[in-house]
Amino acid sequence: MGQLIAVEGLDGAGKNTLVTGLIERWSAAGLRVATFTFPRYGRSATADIAAEALHGSHGDLRNSVYAMALLFALDRAGAVDDIQAATDAHDIVILDRYVASNAAYNAARLEQDAAGEVVRWVVDLEFGRFGMPVPDRHVLLGVAPEVAMQRAAARAEKDAARARDAYERDGALQRRVDAVYRELADTAWMSPWYRFDGENIQDLADDLSAGRTAPTE
Numbered sequence: 001m002g003q004l005i006a007v008e009g010l011d012g013a014g015k016n017t018l019v020t021g022l023i024e025r026w027s028a029a030g031l032r033v034a035t036f037t038f039p040r041y042g043r044s045a046t047a048d049i050a051a052e053a054l055h056g057s058h059g060d061l062r063n064s065v066y067a068m069a070l071l072f073a074l075d076r077a078g079a080v081d082d083i084q085a086a087t088d089a090h091d092i093v094i095l096d097r098y099v100a101s102n103a104a105y106n107a108a109r110l111e112q113d114a115a116g117e118v119v120r121w122v123v124d125l126e127f128g129r130f131g132m133p134v135p136d137r138h139v140l141l142g143v144a145p146e147v148a149m150q151r152a153a154a155r156a157e158k159d160a161a162r163a164r165d166a167y168e169r170d171g172a173l174q175r176r177v178d179a180v181y182r183e184l185a186d187t188a189w190m191s192p193w194y195r196f197d198g199e200n201i202q203d204l205a206d207d208l209s210a211g212r213t214a215p216t217e
């Protein structure tokens, strides 16, 4: 049974780049690695509808925090068997965003903290009702909100397909998401959180594959 590791962070923090770098290093070291990226655009109608809503379609759908959270949760629920099978067949399964994204973004939207009502609802819905596996560890890619927003804006300039959505354009929301993520990490929400500052990917790869939950001194 492999380790299940969820990578979390703001839009533009560099999660995709980090996950690619980790997979390269672990594969080169001979580890069997699988990955899932959420939302599963193009594979899940609920994920596509959520993204479309964040880009202005589907009427007032995006105004409902719980409706948006439910769409992202249903996308993940559709992958539960695949995640289980992947952890059985690999040493490490790495998730680019997972349930904690729903906790952080929706608590931030409602101006709640990590102990608030919507985070409890996400736990009951996703880990309880939908039976999503709890990650063994989380990694918080802790890039300053200003840096992450700058990267998301630069990415949108270069690639029309990556135009910023309603969450990415909302600086106040991104700062609140950052605060909730830090609280989730500080309180070891659901499992230990490894805080990564983006500096040395090789050290992170080594720490994670060895099961360490914090950077070595």
Ligand SMILES: Nc1ncnc2c1ncn2[C@@H]1O[C@H](COP(=O)(O)OP(=O)(O)O)[C@@H](O)[C@H]1O
Pocket (backbone or CB within 6 Å): 009, 010, 011, 012, 013, 014, 015, 016, 017, 018, 151, 152, 155, 198
């Ligand atoms: N460590 C880094 N330093 C500078 N730029 C980075 C770094 N990591 C990622 N980027 C750039 O920032 C942008 C967002 O990165 P990406 O991995 O797509 O973030 P996310 O998946 O968190 O939205 C991309 O254009 C990427 O090339």
Ligand SMILES: Cc1cn([C@H]2C[C@H](O)[C@@H](COP(=O)(O)OP(=O)(O)O)O2)c(=O)[nH]c1=O
Pocket (backbone or CB within 6 Å): 011, 038, 039, 051, 069, 072, 073, 097, 098, 099, 101, 102, 105, 106, 167, 168
């Ligand atoms: C996976 C997930 C994402 N989100 C939010 C975070 C992002 O702002 C937004 C889109 O996800 P994101 O991974 O940033 O996709 P994109 O490639 O379109 O930038 O959805 C949630 O609110 N809950 C979730 O469960």
